[in-house]
Amino acid sequence: MVKKHQIRTTVNGEEYDLLVDPKKTLLQLLRENLDLTGTKEGCDEGECGACSVILDGKVVNSCLVLAVEADNAEVTTIEGIHRGEDLHPIQKSFVDSGAVQCGFCTPGMILTTKAMLDEIPDPSEEDIKHYLEGNLCRCTGYSKIIDAVNLAIKHSK
Amino acid sequence: MEQHSAVGKRIPQRDAVDKVKGSAIFTNDIKLKGMLYCKILRSPLPHSRIINIDVSKAEKLIGVKAVLTYKDTPQVKFSISPTWADKLPLESEKARYIGDEIAAVAAVDEDTAQEALDLIQVDFEELPGVYDPVEAMKPGAPVIHDSVENNISKAIHMECGNIEEGFASGDLILEDTFSTQAQSHCSLETHCCVAICEPNDEIKIWVNTQAPHALRQKLSYALNIDASKIHVITPYLGGGFGSKIDLEPAQAICILLSKKSGRPVRISNTRKDQFISTRIRHPTISELKFGVKRDGTIVAKQARVVMDNGAYNSHGPAVLLYNNVMFSSLYRVENIKYEGYLVYTNKNWGGACRGYGDPQATFAQESMMDMIAERLNMDPIDLRLKNANNPNEITANKVRITSCGLRECLTQAKEASNWAEKKETKSKYRGLGIASMIYTGGGSIGSGFNYSGATMQINADGTIHLSVGAVDIGQGSNTILTQMAADVLAVDPEAIRLTTADTDTTLPCMGTFGSRVTFCAGSAVFQATNEVKNMLLEEASEILEANMEDLEMKDKEIFVKGSLGVSVTFSELASRAHYKRKKTLIGHGYYNGPEVSDDFDPTSYVGYPSPAMVFATHIAEVEIDPGTGKVDVINFVAAHDLGRAINPLLVEGQIEGAVAQGIGWALTEDLKFENGKIVNPNFHDYKILTIKDVPKITSILVETIDPNGPFGAKGIGECAMVPTAPAIVNAIYDAIGVRIKDLPATPEKIFDGLKKI
Numbered sequence: 055m056v057k058k059h060q061i062r063t064t065v066n067g068e069e070y071d072l073l074v075d076p077k078k079t080l081l082q083l084l085r086e087n088l089d090l091t092g093t094k095e096g097c098d099e100g101e102c103g104a105c106s107v108i109l110d111g112k113v114v115n116s117c118l119v120l121a122v123e124a125d126n127a128e129v130t131t132i133e134g135i136h137r138g139e140d141l142h143p144i145q146k147s148f149v150d151s152g153a154v155q156c157g158f159c160t161p162g163m164i165l166t167t168k169a170m171l172d173e174i175p176d177p178s179e180e181d182i183k184h185y186l187e188g189n190l191c192r193c194t195g196y197s198k199i200i201d202a203v204n205l206a207i208k209h210s211k
Numbered sequence: 212m213e214q215h216s217a218v219g220k221r222i223p224q225r226d227a228v229d230k231v232k233g234s235a236i237f238t239n240d241i242k243l244k245g246m247l248y249c250k251i252l253r254s255p256l257p258h259s260r261i262i263n264i265d266v267s268k269a270e271k272l273i274g275v276k277a278v279l280t281y282k283d284t285p286q287v288k289f290s291i292s293p294t295w296a297d298k299l300p301l302e303s304e305k306a307r308y309i310g311d312e313i314a315a316v317a318a319v320d321e322d323t324a325q326e327a328l329d330l331i332q333v334d335f336e337e338l339p340g341v342y343d344p345v346e347a348m349k350p351g352a353p354v355i356h357d358s359v360e361n362n363i364s365k366a367i368h369m370e371c372g373n374i375e376e377g378f379a380s381g382d383l384i385l386e387d388t389f390s391t392q393a394q395s396h397c398s399l400e401t402h403c404c405v406a407i408c409e410p411n412d413e414i415k416i417w418v419n420t421q422a423p424h425a426l427r428q429k430l431s432y433a434l435n436i437d438a439s440k441i442h443v444i445t446p447y448l449g450g451g452f453g454s455k456i457d458l459e460p461a462q463a464i465c466i467l468l469s470k471k472s473g474r475p476v477r478i479s480n481t482r483k484d485q486f487i488s489t490r491i492r493h494p495t496i497s498e499l500k501f502g503v504k505r506d507g508t509i510v511a512k513q514a515r516v517v518m519d520n521g522a523y524n525s526h527g528p529a530v531l532l533y534n535n536v537m538f539s540s541l542y543r544v545e546n547i548k549y550e551g552y553l554v555y556t557n558k559n560w561g562g563a564c565r566g567y568g569d570p571q572a573t574f575a576q577e578s579m580m581d582m583i584a585e586r587l588n589m590d591p592i593d594l595r596l597k598n599a600n601n602p603n604e605i606t607a608n609k610v611r612i613t614s615c616g617l618r619e620c621l622t623q624a625k626e627a628s629n630w631a632e633k634k635e636t637k638s639k640y641r642g643l644g645i646a647s648m649i650y651t652g653g654g655s656i657g658s659g660f661n662y663s664g665a666t667m668q669i670n671a672d673g674t675i676h677l678s679v680g681a682v683d684i685g686q687g688s689n690t691i692l693t694q695m696a697a698d699v700l701a702v703d704p705e706a707i708r709l710t711t712a713d714t715d716t717t718l719p720c721m722g723t724f725g726s727r728v729t730f731c732a733g734s735a736v737f738q739a740t741n742e743v744k745n746m747l748l749e750e751a752s753e754i755l756e757a758n759m760e761d762l763e764m765k766d767k768e769i770f771v772k773g774s775l776g777v778s779v780t781f782s783e784l785a786s787r788a789h790y791k792r793k794k795t796l797i798g799h800g801y802y803n804g805p806e807v808s809d810d811f812d813p814t815s816y817v818g819y820p821s822p823a824m825v826f827a828t829h830i831a832e833v834e835i836d837p838g839t840g841k842v843d844v845i846n847f848v849a850a851h852d853l854g855r856a857i858n859p860l861l862v863e864g865q866i867e868g869a870v871a872q873g874i875g876w877a878l879t880e881d882l883k884f885e886n887g888k889i890v891n892p893n894f895h896d897y898k899i900l901t902i903k904d905v906p907k908i909t910s911i912l913v914e915t916i917d918p919n920g921p922f923g924a925k926g927i928g929e930c931a932m933v934p935t936a937p938a939i940v941n942a943i944y945d946a947i948g949v950r951i952k953d954l955p956a957t958p959e960k961i962f963d964g965l966k967k968i
């Protein structure tokens with residue numbers, strides 16, 4: 055039997071005490087143990103960004119982070135960003151701009167956008183492309199994703 | 212112009228809110244009580260005889276609940292149709308490519324299943340492999356399927372008019388060869404399914420398929436299970452692009468493992484599984500010969516195409532047919548010869564992939580058109596206008612064109628791209644390129660079927676409930692189908708409840724492919740909703756004591772025109788119908804068309820029966836870095852004749868996404884093989900475009916209002932992929948004079964080309 059590790063972590067504002075397999079990734083922890091399936095797995099090797107979550111303010115590929123690394127940390131997933139009944143302005147911008155097709159890349163795109171805007175509230179087009187480069191989308195061709203980010207920036211002003 | 216309340220509006224996807232919240236459930240999010248996890252043992256060799264499979268050790272591993280080999284599966288081969296059947300869920304005698312399914316395990320978790328695979332002992336006898344379709348056609352080449360001579364799965368020989376006389380009447384003859392590479396669909400969601408076998412032997416499978424109803428039929432056939440015992444449900448689906456139309460061996464395996472273990476089983480491809488075991492775009496080699504008059508009239512054209520099928524058929528035979536149809540019907544040419552070969556090799560099998568053989572045909576033909584224009588010293592747009600298809604014409608290969616906006620696409624794209632001015636002021640290393648295309652905008656009834664059903668019902672509480680068998684795979688059909696229904700009933704699309712993609716609760720629909728959902732499912736929705744509308748009006752005319760023609764609908768109420776205040780609600784009407792008259796308010800719609808003409812030849816697809824053809828023109832502007840050979844696409848114009856845009860916002864999304872896939876295929880995407888093995892099965896080495904690589908795309912929607920389409924609409928999904936690569940390659944030539952004839956146009960090829968000038 056593999057020895058499990060005890061961790062304490064805050065996910066979307068809720069605290070958890072968990073026993074985790076040291077080999078498990080944060081992505082597996084979120085999806086399998088906490089049933090937070092909004093975080094998607096597109097490659098499991100750090101290449102697509104579908105699994106992006108915010109860990110202590112920084113966006114990470116949760117498939118590359120071990121669950122034990124979330125010990126004493128704060129994690130935000132797509133399930134944790136809307137405001138009560140209302141969508142987060144970034145979520146709303148993605149809907150209104152037509153930036154969502156199949157929606158598989160969407161949670162990762164939104165969280166990366168959120169981490170970017172938390173860091174630089176008024177990013178240039180170049181900043182946007184730099185931040186979102188690691189988030190692949192096969193459906194939209196990205197044009198409407200850029201529109202969505204720009205709309206979100208406008209909303210936040 | 213007619214007024215529309217919902218059709219033509221830029222409405223965001225109705226499912227988008229679920230998707231941005233992360234609450235949309237995809238197949239891989241489904242977890243059932245007691246669920247097992249499946250892993251598949253795949254052939255490590257490209258071509259081999261299976262001598263023995265020993266699973267005894269794997270079966271004994273703790274946590275393993277079932278192991279499956281060919282001995283547990285019915286020996287029924289499958290494919291798109293029984294005629295082409297050549298694949299077993301688990302192979303019994305031979306493995307024909309690296310990745311071929313040999314055995315499978317269901318265990319309590321994925322790690323245990325993986326461990327069990329390592330304990331399965333397979334004795335293979337290695338056979339010589341063949342990886343190049345031209346080699347595979349030669350006498351004496353290794354035989355991949357015993358009954359198939361020269362590995363040629365399908366051949367097409369077609370001639371229209373008189374090819375010899377045609378060429379003889381030309382002033383200029385041009386010949387050249389063009390080749391295209393394998394592309395992976397790369398939907399971000401990999402293939403996945405969850406199956407459960409109920410105690411009464413009924414099977415329920417949640418699966419990310421583009422065609423749930425067709426899948427039920429195929430599973431029934433391959434597993435020898437009555438279709439009435441199979442229930443297919445498709446949850447939210449994370450992109451398909453053709454990769455999710457087939458019956459996947461994994462789906463059959465999942466069901467059989469669930470039967471054997473008595474527990475629910477889930478199988479989810481890893482990204483590597485996805486690259487090495489799901490379908491790809493068929494590579495092709497196309498030798499073309501064109502004859503033209505000095506004024507640009509094409510008098511004859513000929514193609515000899517070798518298409519690399521890979522190890523199994525899947526859609527290959529139909530993809531070859533489409534390659535012929537689209538090559539032959541673009542432009543008005545009387546004398547055409549097409550010779551095509553679909554050839555087995557020991558590599559990953561090709562399948563449906565956005566454009567279905569048309570991107571390969573169009574890359575070759577539209578490169579050739581540019582070469583002709585140059586030789587004739589003619590503007591490439593003028594050359595295309597000279598030969599453009601017209602509305603209401605029958606092509607030489609007997610394709611019936613109804614609406615056709617090719618000329619409008621050409622002229623509007625020209626204007627939007629600033630073609631004339633940019634050509635005048637051309638700067639070094641910058642270039643403009645153009646390409647056009649034809650495709651179907653509503654599937655085809657060539658296989659005998661092109662069906663889509665819809666049901667519309669009004670409940671006593673006023674609920675409007677639409678059910679369709681079609682699947683929204685991300686393109687937005689759920690939204691546009693409810694827009695169409697809403698338009699008929701003059702309600703807000705949001706007011707319509709929608710059920711889709713469930714074989715138990717929706718009328719059959721062939722599925723989401725062939726750019727057919729807007730046209731076919733849309734026609735069914737239109738018919739079903741109009742039937743209900745008439746029922747409502749009939750009821751209302753009795754109650755309101757007015758003629759049906761004098762009634763008007765709005766917000767789920769029916770009024771007498773001009774006398775506001777006198778009205779009856781949908782709910783009142785439905786209650787009266789249900790409770791007093793014991794009648795339901797249900798309308799049905801069923802599309803299956805068009806009529807097949809007498810001159811249809813199923814072996815060559817002369818007389819190809821499509822309900823509507825679509826046309827497009829793309830213009831790309833590129834800049835080349837002479838130091839590295841890197842191509843930057845800096846501007847892109849895409850003009851599409853789509854009949855009518857039911858929802859321009861979503862149409863633009865289809866165009867932008869398909870152009871991005873087309874740019875990828877043109878420049879970076881290349882599934883590379885070494886002795887049958889894919890050497891770049893990951894997103895690091897197989898490069899799809901990122902947000903940094905995509906130019907601004909200007910979409911032009913040419914609305915020709917098709918006489919048969921619902922609200923005049925035709926399809927769009929696949930079309931914008933098709934002319935993208937040739938537009939780019941033509942732009943590269945315009946920029947630096949290097950003609951790329953084999954895709955992709957990598958920096959190395961361009962750099963080498965520059966050195967040679």
Ligand code: FES
Binds near residue numbers: 097105115116118
């Ligand atoms: S799943 Fe983590 S980057 Fe792709």
Ligand code: FES
Binds near residue numbers: 157159190194
């Ligand atoms: S919307 Fe499908 S991958 Fe981005």
